[in-house]
Amino acid sequence: MEQLSHIWFFALKDLKIFFKDRIALLFSLLFPFMFIMLFFFLNIDGAAADPRLELHLVTQEAVGGISHQIIGAMETKDESLLQPGEAVVVWDKDYNEAVRAVEEGELKGFLAFPEDFTEGVLMGFGTRLEVVTDPEATYTRAALSGMAQSIASQVGAYQVVNSTIVGLLVGQEVNSPGDMVDIGQIMQQLYSRQGGDETGETFIEFETDKVGDIEAESPSNYVVPGYLVMFVFFAAALSAEMIVRERENHTLERLLASSVKRSSIIGGIYLGTAIRGLIQIALFLGVGMLALDMDFGRSPGAVILLSVLMVLMSSAFGIMLATLVKTQRSASALGVLVSLAIAPLGGCWWPLFITPRWMQFMAKVTPHGWATTGFNKLMVFGGDFSSAVPEMVALACFGLAFAVVAVLRFRSSASS
Amino acid sequence: MPEEFLVARNLHKSFNGNNAVNGVSFSIHKGEVFGLLGPNGAGKTTTIRMLTTVLEPDRGDIEIGGHSVRQDAEGVRALIGVCPQELALYVELSAMDNLVFFGRMVGLNGKEAKAQAMSHLDLMGLADRAKGKVDKFSGGMKRRVNLAIALMGHPQFLFLDESTVGVDPQSRNNIYETIEGLRDEGMTILYTTHYMDEADRLCDRVAIMDEGVIIAMDTPHALKSQIGNPNQVTLEDVFLKLTGRTLRD
Structure with missing residues (x-):
């Protein structure tokens, strides 16, 4: 109990100092908003010129392939029936022409089905959908990626059903393994008949709400989370300077010589840093929602939990950084350097889904990359809580790793 | 003996x-x-x-x-109470806040911490500056706050x-008398x-x-x-x- 009160008093003291420091307040709370507002308005100007998103689909398969059924089902037949914000789906007939159009800037992007799509799906070889976009077409890329993900999961489910039926038939010796190709062709014909033009229906169910959550008129959905991640981490990294100052000013030594346990001191520092971070995210999300029309997506709880995990991880990083440096100057220099280096790599300055694959891979080594991917899933791609669980787990692991190093290093650095 | x-x-x-x-x-x-x-x-x-x-x-x-x-x-x-050679205090806070914080950290409750803080600041001739930010204090005043903190909890x-x-002769004399x-x-x-x-x-x-x-x-x-x-x-x-x-x- 006494230890908990020590942690609380320490955190309270740090908050008092924080709120008395006008420059720290300006940097942590006001400065981020200047950035967000600036980039929000820059983005919204661009978005205003594109009232309805156009999504182009192309197939390289011969007529009769499953991809024709899918595109036929998704193609917008009557634009007047679309809901506000819903995308227009256009069927482009020529792959090479579509590529040329993207290269020359006539088209922002398209989703292409390969020529072996049906074979790959039915025979279980696997297949690969291709998203071709102009690097600057953020929304188009986001929408097409979401659409590709949806198609992949739906088709994948049918492929499993198909394989299971064939497996059962072979198991009961109704058919031999060599008949699988024949069965696949029969099922394809069956599907084609079922989803033919006569009925106007298709065996592929496509949920437009997967991509319907993309709101071109709300760039805050990725601008705010990106800057939230950057500035929360930045502020926590700079709190390392405060911790080093405790050591340099000998207040840490004074506390260590009193009946305060080391764990209470580190806990207090952590709590103080975390509370400052929570205040930051409350302001970020609050202003984002109320003033910038930010949409929390299908799972606001997941957005909040992801934000809190980001704060907890960043606070642990700040303490770890403090235990690795000797002086206030090196703490602030390293804090700035690390924060600025990781932010673009982790997708804080631009959405990760528009970056090259190698950059997306690199982002995985940063907590920022996981955090922004999680926010994008929830707030751009319309994912639910479960879709962001891997990112939450990754952030928790980063936080735990930083905390372990911090605790191990704190003892020696406190008395050096 | x-x-x-x-x-x-x-x-x-x-x-x-x-x-x-x-x-x-x-x-x-x-x-x-x-x-x-x-x-x-x-x-x-x-x-x-x-x-x-x-x-x-x-x-x-x-x-x-x-x-x-x-x-x-x-x-x-x-x-024990420790008054280090360095000014081990938080200059961003008031003298009172410093003493109360260290008082709470040595196990005093809020009321005790405030009472002791006021008593020690009075002893150091700083009662009228209790609410003042330590950053604005002279070197001698900071030294006296530093000593007052060490007395919290009556070690x-x-x-x-x-x-x-x-420190100036006046502050030094005050510290002598306190000791x-x-x-x-x-x-x-x-x-x-x-x-x-x-x-x-x-x-x-x-x-x-x-x-x-x-x-x-x-x-x-x-x-x-x-x-x-x-x-x-x-x-x-x-x-x-x-x-x-x-x-x-």
């Missing part, structure tokens, strides 16, 4: 192979003001950091109030490490200083350290008697005779 409140036995501490403290032993009686003197780099601060449980000795042990720093550091910490043993460095008052109340004090007149005035006994060992330990009067007429020689004469006139780092 006076009761020994602090006993240090054969303390050793080295950093990167350099012996900072090399076999220091001494004891301090209850209610005594004990001076630990020595030139820069003599090992005084390292000794104090071991006595205050911040550093663990490589060898040897320390007992304060019957508690061993090795076996019962918590018990030792509950008895039985007080460590004062060069508490009067860089004398604390001694009269029965507090045991370990005092380090570079000002020999201070040690002569305040300390019942002094130990002079050099190169990690104690080279002399006695009352100021007895030490002065060793080199001449105690009424004519000063403790500084004794100090220079024992530690030499060579400049130190």
Whole structure:
């Protein structure tokens, strides 16, 4: 109990100092908003010129392939029936022409089905959908990626059903393994008949709400989370300077010589840093929602939990950084350097889904990359809580790793 | 025979192979003001950091109030107050906030912490500046706040490490009077200083350290008697005779 009160008093003291420091307040709370507002308005100007998103689909398969059924089902037949914000789906007939159009800037992007799509799906070889976009077409890329993900999961489910039926038939010796190709062709014909033009229906169910959550008129959905991640981490990294100052000013030594346990001191520092971070995210999300029309997506709880995990991880990083440096100057220099280096790599300055694959891979080594991917899933791609669980787990692991190093290093650095 | 409140036995501490403290032993009686003197780099601060449980000795042990720093550091910490050489306070906060914070950290409740803080600030002549931000205080005022913090929780043993460095005569006199008052109340004090007149005035006994060992330990009067007429020689004469006139780092 006494230890908990020590942690609380320490955190309270740090908050008092924080709120008395006008420059720290300006940097942590006001400065981020200047950035967000600036980039929000820059983005919204661009978005205003594109009232309805156009999504182009192309197939390289011969007529009769499953991809024709899918595109036929998704193609917008009557634009007047679309809901506000819903995308227009256009069927482009020529792959090479579509590529040329993207290269020359006539088209922002398209989703292409390969020529072996049906074979790959039915025979279980696997297949690969291709998203071709102009690097600057953020929304188009986001929408097409979401659409590709949806198609992949739906088709994948049918492929499993198909394989299971064939497996059962072979198991009961109704058919031999060599008949699988024949069965696949029969099922394809069956599907084609079922989803033919006569009925106007298709065996592929496509949920437009997967991509319907993309709101071109709300760039805050990725601008705010990106800057939230950057500035929360930045502020926590700079709190390392405060911790080093405790050591340099000998207040840490004074506390260590009193009946305060080391764990209470580190806990207090952590709590103080975390509370400052929570205040930051409350302001970020609050202003984002109320003033910038930010949409929390299908799972606001997941957005909040992801934000809190980001704060907890960043606070642990700040303490770890403090235990690795000797002086206030090196703490602030390293804090700035690390924060600025990781932010673009982790997708804080631009959405990760528009970056090259190698950059997306690199982002995985940063907590920022996981955090922004999680926010994008929830707030751009319309994912639910479960879709962001891997990112939450990754952030928790980063936080735990930083905390372990911090605790191990704190003892020696406190008395050096 | 006076009761020994602090006993240090054969303390050793080295950093990167350099012996900072090399076999220091001494004891301090209850209610005594004990001076630990020595030139820069003599090992005084390292000794104090071991006595205050911040550093663990490589060898040897320390007992304060019957508690061993090795076996019962918590018990030792509950008895001591530390006023470090540096201004170990938060300049962004008011004097009152500083004292209350450290008071809460030594286990006082809110009411007790506020009452003690006000009483100690009054003792240091800072009652009217209690709400003032420490950053705006003069060097002497900051030193007095630094000492007031060490008194929070009414410790039985007080460590004062060069508490009067860089303060004006008025503040220094206030600190002297405070220390004398604390001694009269029965507090045991370990005092380090570079000002020999201070040690002569305040300390019942002094130990002079050099190169990690104690080279002399006695009352100021007895030490002065060793080199001449105690009424004519000063403790500084004794100090220079024992530690030499060579400049130190």
